Structures are given as C-alpha cells and as structure tokens.
Amino acid sequence: MDTYRVARLPARLRGFALPDTSTPSEGYVEAGDYLVLDEKPSHPTPDTDYARLLVPNLGAFDTWVCTRWRTQRYATLVSQERAPAMARLSFDGEPLAVSEERLIALLGAFLDYRYHGSRAYYPWALPGVRVQLAPPRLNNCCTFVEALLVKAFSEVQGAAFSWDMRRHRQMMIASTEDYFSPVTAAVESGMALVAPSADVPPHPWTLSQGWRSQWGSGHTFLVLDHHPETDKVLVLESNAAFRLDGVGYRGLGNLRDVGLQPPAAWWKRGEVWTWRRICSTYPFRRQAWLKVKARTAAGR
Numbered sequence: 001m002d003t004y005r006v007a008r009l010p011a012r013l014r015g016f017a018l019p020d021t022s023t024p025s026e027g028y029v030e031a032g033d034y035l036v037l038d039e040k041p042s043h044p045t046p047d048t049d050y051a052r053l054l055v056p057n058l059g060a061f062d063t064w065v066c067t068r069w070r071t072q073r074y075a076t077l078v079s080q081e082r083a084p085a086m087a088r089l090s091f092d093g094e095p096l097a098v099s100e101e102r103l104i105a106l107l108g109a110f111l112d113y114r115y116h117g118s119r120a121y122y123p124w125a126l127p128g129v130r131v132q133l134a135p136p137r138l139n140n141c142c143t144f145v146e147a148l149l150v151k152a153f154s155e156v157q158g159a160a161f162s163w164d165m166r167r168h169r170q171m172m173i174a175s176t177e178d179y180f181s182p183v184t185a186a187v188e189s190g191m192a193l194v195a196p197s198a199d200v201p202p203h204p205w206t207l208s209q210g211w212r213s214q215w216g217s218g219h220t221f222l223v224l225d226h227h228p229e230t231d232k233v234l235v236l237e238s239n240a241a242f243r244l245d246g247v248g249y250r251g252l253g254n255l256r257d258v259g260l261q262p263p264a265a266w267w268k269r270g271e272v273w274t275w276r277r278i279c280s281t282y283p284f285r286r287q288a289w290l291k292v293k294a295r296t297a298a299g300r
Contacts, residue, residue, distance in 0.1 A: 002276070003081055004036075004080055004083045006036060006080055007033070007075045007077050008033050008077075009029060009034065010031055010075075012028045012030045012031055013028065013029050013074055014027075015053070015058060015064060016065070019044070019052070020044055023064075026063045027058050027059075032084070033085075034055060035053065035084055035200060037052040037053065037062055037197055037200070039077070049067045049068040051065060051077060053065060054196060055087065056087045056088070061193075081231070086203070088203065091291045091293040094293065096157055096160065096161070096190045096191070097291040098156045098292060098293070100293070103148065103205075106151055110144065110246070111256045112246075112256065113137045113238065114245055115138070115140060115245055115246050116138040116140060118140075120139045120142075121136060121138055121139065122139070122143065124147070126146070126150050126154070126168070128162070128163045128165065128167075131168075139238050142172050142173065143172075145182065145221070149186070150163050153189075153191050161190065162189065167189055170185035173218065176215075179209075179211065180285075182220045183207060183209050183288045191291060192289055192290045193288065195287040195288060198279075198286050198287060199279065201228065201275050202226050204226075204298065206222065206223040207290055208286070209285060210284065210285035211284040211285065212283075213284075214284050220237075221250075222235070223235055223278075224236055227267035227300065230267045231276055232272045232273070232275075233275050234266055234272070234298055235249065235251075235278075243271070249262050249266070251273060252266065252269065262297060262299070264299055266299070
C-alpha cells in the first residue's frame, strides 16, 4: 500500500447500506475527507459512481455514498500519501470497555520479561485456563497480548466476561483453520470490534495479527495509536527485534528502559514505524479494535 485513496466531500452526503440509493440509508456523512474502502464506477448504471467510505461514527464503520450522478460530481477521489484523520470511538457507553489507565498499570508486571519464542510464562493466572506462571519471566507475542487483555477485561467485567481453553488456543493460533484466530478470539469474546478492512489505519488500541508470508513468521501485536499526519504507529509488543528484548514499544525500547508510558511526541521519532511499513512487512493481516476508553497515554 503506497498511497491512500481518499474521498473529499464538499457537502454532507447520505450513506447507504449498498451502492444503490434504493437500499436502506445509514445516515449522513458530513463534509470532509474520508478513507475509501471500495469503489464502484458506473454502478449500478452508467449514470452513477459509488464509493464505500470509512465512517466509524455511523455505527457500521463504513457506508456507501453516491459520488457522481451523470455529469454532477458530489465528491472528488484522490490518491495521497497521508491518511485522512479518522473519527475515533470513545467506548464511554460500552459496558464491556476497560480503561486505558488499567491496561497501562498492568504493563508494570512485564518490566523484567525477556522474549523467548517457545517458552512462555504468565505473570498471573487467567480465568478458565491453566497457564504456566513466572518465574522465569519469559514470554512471546501471543502470550503477552493474551495475558494483558484477558487480565484487564476479566477484572473489570467479572462474570460478564468469559474465557476458556478454546479462546486460549485461538490466541496461540493452535489450528490451521484460522490463521487470524487472536483477532477472532478478541471479537468473539466481546473485547473488540472487527475492523472494516485490514488496510485501514488502526484505531487506538488495535489488536493485529500479521504474517510475513503465507503462513510463516506470524506476529501478534497491539497498536496504541496512529498519527495520520506522519502515518506513524505506536506498536506495543513482545519481541526480540526492533530495539526490543521483551515487552516494549517498537523502535523505542523495552518498558524497563523507557517506562510504561510511551515517549512524548513518539510520532516525531525516525525509528517509529509507519502504518504503510507495517502493511508491507505483514502482507497477510487482520485487525480488531479493542474496547478501550479514556485514552490519553499516546499523547494525542
């Protein structure tokens, strides 16, 4: 993905469930720039063009708008290096949401952890699952994400949140039936909402599963934020690369070196990856938007 496809709306347009104005309306898309997820020129007749836009605050995350009727154009579609700013869901009214403050506090348990691809130990027990507890303080990408998220959501939600061995196996990608099972587990358990596509810039606190090849060199990681002006992403992970040996922020350093909070103005740092670089490194990927509220750690 070298550029982003963007629709510029000079005035608000009605959104539709399908690329046809006779289908149910999904509300209005206000004037502004929007990421294009799909295009259908000359559809369903030569008189009209449609585009599917990323509009998270409409509820369905995406909607179709008519961009042309005969010679009249309602939107301009362009390709550009910078993604448009995306509306952010607050999750304030979401009963299953957890606060970012709780997640950041839990990161303290991973300060002394080192990365190990095959040996993994958890800092605490998980509900419905028997896991090996530290010491030694070793983990990998999958076990870090599971330990952090399941601990936070189970603590806050109690009986409303369920976890078991099937979900644990999904986090470990134990079956070849679903190579994106960590994302599936997060969505099915209620921790997250499935993203409208694998290419859209991540929402704050996104769980991503990527593969460098089909299906080799897989990696599970979190994206705490995306900075649209620079396309930089704040990646939180357990890894043995990118200035890490354990849990930390990609390119910035381990938690034990930089602290729990990400460095200020992280998007200005040259060693921080862009979303386009993530996409090219992991051409096979999926993402889910975690239900995290009261977000301030990324400094944006």
